[in-house]
Amino acid sequence: MRQTSGPADTPHSPALRAIPPGLHLVSTPIGSARDITLRALDVLAGADVLVAEDTRTLRHLMEIHGIPLSGRQVIAYHDHSGEGALQRLLGLLAEGKSLAYASEAGTPLISDPGFELARAVAAAGLPLSAAPGPCAAICALTLSGLPSDRFLFAGFAPSAQGARRTFLQDLAPVQATLILYESPKRLSALLAEMAATLGGARQAVVCRELTKRFEEVLRGTLDELCAEVDVRDIKGEIVVLVDRAAPAEASEESIGAALDTALKTMSVKDAATFVSQTLGVSRKIVYRIALDRSQE
Numbered sequence: 001m002r003q004t005s006g007p008a009d010t011p012h013s014p015a016l017r018a019i020p021p022g023l024h025l026v027s028t029p030i031g032s033a034r035d036i037t038l039r040a041l042d043v044l045a046g047a048d049v050l051v052a053e054d055t056r057t058l059r060h061l062m063e064i065h066g067i068p069l070s071g072r073q074v075i076a077y078h079d080h081s082g083e084g085a086l087q088r089l090l091g092l093l094a095e096g097k098s099l100a101y102a103s104e105a106g107t108p109l110i111s112d113p114g115f116e117l118a119r120a121v122a123a124a125g126l127p128l129s130a131a132p133g134p135c136a137a138i139c140a141l142t143l144s145g146l147p148s149d150r151f152l153f154a155g156f157a158p159s160a161q162g163a164r165r166t167f168l169q170d171l172a173p174v175q176a177t178l179i180l181y182e183s184p185k186r187l188s189a190l191l192a193e194m195a196a197t198l199g200g201a202r203q204a205v206v207c208r209e210l211t212k213r214f215e216e217v218l219r220g221t222l223d224e225l226c227a228e229v230d231v232r233d234i235k236g237e238i239v240v241l242v243d244r245a246a247p248a249e250a251s252e253e254s255i256g257a258a259l260d261t262a263l264k265t266m267s268v269k270d271a272a273t274f275v276s277q278t279l280g281v282s283r284k285i286v287y288r289i290a291l292d293r294s295q296e
Helices: 038-046 055-064 082-094 114-123 136-144 161-171 187-198 222-230 252-262 268-279 283-294
Strands: 022-026 049-052 073-076 098-102 128-131 151-156 177-182 203-208 216-221 238-242
Touching: 022 038, 022 082, 022 114, 038 055, 038 098, 038 128, 049 055, 055 073, 073 082, 082 098, 082 114, 098 114, 114 128, 136 177, 136 203, 136 216, 136 238, 151 161, 161 187, 177 187, 187 203, 187 222, 187 238, 203 222, 216 222, 252 268, 252 283, 268 283
Parallel strands: 022 098, 022 128, 049 073, 049 098, 151 177
Antiparallel strands: 177 238, 203 216, 203 238
16 A cells, blocks of 8 residues: 655654664554654664665655655565575674664555564564554454454455365354455455355455545445445455354253363363353353263
8 A cells, every 4th residue: 555645744853762773663554644653753764774565665655754764775675575685684683783674554564575574583583673553454443343352364365266265164164353455356256255155144344445535444244245346346455354253053062072171170160151151152051061060
């Protein structure tokens, strides 16, 4: 996502303190340039070396906020950079340099090539920190109205139909709100496959162009969203969210099996409470079964 300047952007005055050595992961706006944090601007202003998935995007963001390059290196690091680029960055860190890494938009390492760099830095025992900020997945979750106490970010679904179906079948029973990124060109196919695999009655949300001028949130069942998207020319950055699966109805056999495991480390009372909450079954029923099994 490209950053856009707001109507009242002003140059940033960086904090008068040095940026410590190490790799600093910098979250950047997913739309509005004003969504960047003051700490992120401090890191960009003070780092010895700037690293970016897209150097043009980072340069533009820094121009908007009045942060000069001051002759510093700006190094591209993306999916096609290769081992040589990775070793170059690790070498700079080993020299005690401070590096700021920014993805094109959003939080580094979330569907982003920065993962390999951060993993290599951690494995080498070099300093690693993050300046948190915008993330399309979390922004969409907060707008969706779907349960947020438990969620699973699943990234991009495979583009091939067979692989996508298998991917969704694995997600179908997950007891969490599902979050996926998708291309607008493949959105209709994804929703249709979701309706077939997860069930057309599942509640879902499509978020488009978050924090931008044409931001839009579509809510409904998967069947309803399929019908709406099919007759529209959807454009922009897309996040799809789907409500969790309805919990499977627990049998006395499954309750008993869960209790047998719980009773090895818990009292009858605690085991009954734990299994009741885990399986979504009346505690009175579970407690009765627990008493019977404890006396066997």
